[in-house]
Amino acid sequence: MSTPLPAATSLTYGQYSGWDCVWCGKRLTTGAVSTGRAQGSSGAHDLSIEVWACPTCAYINGLTDTPPLPGGTT
């Protein structure tokens, strides 16, 4: 199961900056996994940006085979 990446133009500032999980919006601490690039553009400007997922979302979406550590996020 895999959730499509949101459009770059719909990301929050934190998500666009790579601070927050692209799927759940939680602040990333350790174990963030790159999900590839969210696509978007504004006129002639390419706004696509590499975005990141927290370990839980990365596991749910099959980006990693490593289950998140229990209690690893607060």
Ligand SMILES: [Zn+2]
């Ligand atoms: Zn997440």
